[in-house]
Amino acid sequence: MPNDNNQAPVTEVGLRSLKLRPGVALQTQGVAPGSPKKEAQFLAAIEGKGVMVGPHAASSGKASPLKAGEEYTVQGFTGQHDFSFKAQVIQIFEVPFVYALLVYPKVVQARLVRRSLRMKTSLPAKLSLAGGSGAINATLIDVSPFGAMVHAPSPVGVIGDVVNLAVGVNFEGELVGLEIPAKLCHSHKAEAGDGVHVGMSFKTVSQRDRLILHYLAQSSTEAV
Incomplete structure (x- = not known):
């Protein structure tokens, strides 16, 4: 986890x-x-x-x-x-x-284990290895100001790799983009359907992005 x-x-x-x-x-x-x-x-x-x-x-x-x-x-x-x-x-x-x-x-x-509860969500996202080319389409399935989990069609890197997580968030009626570096913490086969669940902890996050992450977590309804 x-x-x-x-x-x-x-x-x-x-x-x-x-x-x-x-x-x-x-x-x-x-x-x-x-x-x-x-x-x-x-x-x-x-x-x-x-x-x-x-x-x-x-x-x-x-x-x-x-x-x-x-x-x-x-x-x-x-x-x-x-x-x-x-x-x-x-x-x-x-x-x-x-x-x-x-x-x-x-x-x-x-x-x-986690400094704050993760909140369930379902948002389109993209994952790419830091310094690599190309991105994998994924779905953000839970998030907190300190980390997240995504559903991806296939494994992304190995544990300890740094990836870029890109996701669009509706922030007070305006669509804003987040692009956050994160360290891969675990990856396991999804319990239902195809693909994998990839857990990650965020690295350096700007004050602006941290604010949006707090907003996203608080606007979701179910803790995990």
Whole structure:
């Protein structure tokens, strides 16, 4: 995943401070050596009481991947923090919906990955390697003042390369162009359809472009 702050240390925080939203994707793994990783989703938590974890959204309605009495390592990403904690499953429920109730963790290991939330968007963009010729048509799919993710038809450079991201933004009724140098942080196959998702962190950004990026992020409606 894109990393706007890859030097941040891991700290111990309370689960409540992460402000998890229902539906946040989780990965669970039994603490026993060789245990498989299972996809799940956060449903809710009551401080000091328990954490409700359901099956992955794509398999909702099916049996819980967790087992009562077993201990698991739970990992996730809030949009700003990577986090993980260990907890035992208290009980599995099937009504009114399928979920596992986990012991509420005393502390959570968290690391700040992004300095601000990325906001979903969908804007035509172009990517080109710094100093290279030609540009690849892409779609800007999320953005913050510090980084972005685009959907591209094919991989662009390698991790650590610097690219130029060009995108047009409707800024207070006027179309303005942004051209920002960015470092490639990761690239992976898109979950649906063809192409790849390319994550990047911005390098030097002018005050004017930073203002427009703040405007773009704030005018979008859904955090990622």
